[in-house]
Amino acid sequence: MTDRLIDPSIPRDLHAFIASLPKAELHVHHVGSASPRIVSELAARHADSKVPSDLEALADYFTFTDFAHFIEVYLSVVDLIRTPEDVRLLTYEVARDLARQQVRYAELTITPFSSTRRGIDEKAFMEAIEDARKAAEAEFGTVLRWCFDIPGEAGLVSAEETARLATDDRLRPEGLVSFGLGGPEIGVPRPQFKPYFDRAIAAGLRSVPHAGETTGPETVWDALTHLRAERIGHGTNSFQDPKLLAHLAEERIPLEVCPTSNIATRAVRTLDEHPIKEFVKAGIVVTINSDDPPMFGTDLNNEYAVAARLLDLDERGLAELAKNAVEASFLDEPGKSRIKDEIDTYTEAWLAP
Ligand SMILES: O=C(O)c1cccc(C(=O)CC[C@H]2O[C@@H](n3cnc4c(=O)[nH]cnc43)[C@H](O)[C@@H]2O)c1
Numbered sequence: 001m002t003d004r005l006i007d008p009s010i011p012r013d014l015h016a017f018i019a020s021l022p023k024a025e026l027h028v029h030h031v032g033s034a035s036p037r038i039v040s041e042l043a044a045r046h047a048d049s050k051v052p053s054d055l056e057a058l059a060d061y062f063t064f065t066d067f068a069h070f071i072e073v074y075l076s077v078v079d080l081i082r083t084p085e086d087v088r089l090l091t092y093e094v095a096r097d098l099a100r101q102q103v104r105y106a107e108l109t110i111t112p113f114s115s116t117r118r119g120i121d122e123k124a125f126m127e128a129i130e131d132a133r134k135a136a137e138a139e140f141g142t143v144l145r146w147c148f149d150i151p152g153e154a155g156l157v158s159a160e161e162t163a164r165l166a167t168d169d170r171l172r173p174e175g176l177v178s179f180g181l182g183g184p185e186i187g188v189p190r191p192q193f194k195p196y197f198d199r200a201i202a203a204g205l206r207s208v209p210h211a212g213e214t215t216g217p218e219t220v221w222d223a224l225t226h227l228r229a230e231r232i233g234h235g236t237n238s239f240q241d242p243k244l245l246a247h248l249a250e251e252r253i254p255l256e257v258c259p260t261s262n263i264a265t266r267a268v269r270t271l272d273e274h275p276i277k278e279f280v281k282a283g284i285v286v287t288i289n290s291d292d293p294p295m296f297g298t299d300l301n302n303e304y305a306v307a308a309r310l311l312d313l314d315e316r317g318l319a320e321l322a323k324n325a326v327e328a329s330f331l332d333e334p335g336k337s338r339i340k341d342e343i344d345t346y347t348e349a350w351l352a353p
């Protein structure tokens with residue numbers, strides 16, 4: 001972690017514990033993980049883009065007035081990814097950044113529609129992500145899996161295309177495990193996506209839509225009822241509905257909580273007002289994630305430090321949080337046990353006198 005991200009209210013040794021803690025990341029976007037170095041390299045390569053290539057200007061560019069502004073900026077970065085080699089490089093570098101943070105397993109949300117509609121060949125796109133996935137696992141030991149998400153605001157044409165790319169046996173990549181729904185929620189009702197989620201689920205994919213990030217608890221109910229969500233992306237506004245909190249806890253539907261993202265997109269005013277504490281109090285399985293880390297000036301380690309502060313966690317509490325993510329993942333049982341054992345061994349060794 002860079003010094004810029006060190007929270008002075010957290011003891012330095014807790015930061016050190018987090019930095020080496022084996023972790024799983026369940027909610028992180030492909031393009032949203034492009035490091036400033038990659039964005040600046042691509043922006044310099046494509047001079048017609050409005051994305052600045054200067055690192056300082058980039059920090060300003062990644063300051064958002066609201067969620068709509070965030071999506072506008074996000075799409076300008078999408079515009080920089082123009083060839084299968086850009087896709088491969090981005091994916092491989094994202095894996096490197098995850099590995100540096102001791103992330104053993106990550107489910108990366110990819111929006112293939114945004115790339116194919118911009119002219120990248122669909123087969124070449126799949127080959128690029130798979131090639132990077134295999135290289136990353138061999139070289140860094142980080143296991144990557146994919147979630148293909150519908151960019152809801154782009155309409156049902158994007159839903160159809162995403163469902164096709166996710167379920168066509170000639171295209172569907174080996175690493176694909178789940179199906180999601182992203183983008184703005186306002187004016188994009190969840191129920192209209194039911195047929196596409198039905199197809200994805202029938203093809204063996206797991207359902208992980210974003211919901212309750214920028215709209216209320218009714219969107220989370222819709223995601224559960226119509227899209228058969230097994231985890232909820234964000235779910236932030238669930239706190240407004242005690243019945244929903246009880247349901248999420250009872251059914252053990254994990255929330256993919258991304259605290260800094262919620263502040264950066266102005267979905268929540270301040271970290272101290274974040275409802276994560278209410279989720280834990282309600283008995284919900286909380287997982288900690290980074291969403292679009294460089295765009296939000298964060299990384300997964302920093303999100304764990306934020307959680308430690310907001311939930312008043314020590315090393316054992318942080319280890320439990322890390323195990324929640326492993327348990328809520330779509331990794332197979334032996335894979336889950338391996339990472340959970342590694343977390344326990346690491347924690348006990350750290351705490352040994
Ligand atoms: O690609 C297009 O042409 C396009 C056209 C219209 C709308 C869209 C989108 O809305 C793309 C949204 C994009 O945002 C990603 N994302 C990243 N972080 C988040 C988040 O915290 N909440 C929701 N969406 C997020 C998402 O994966 C989509 O790729 C695209």
Ligand SMILES: [Zn+2]
Nearest residue numbers: 029210233291
């Ligand atoms: Zn997200």
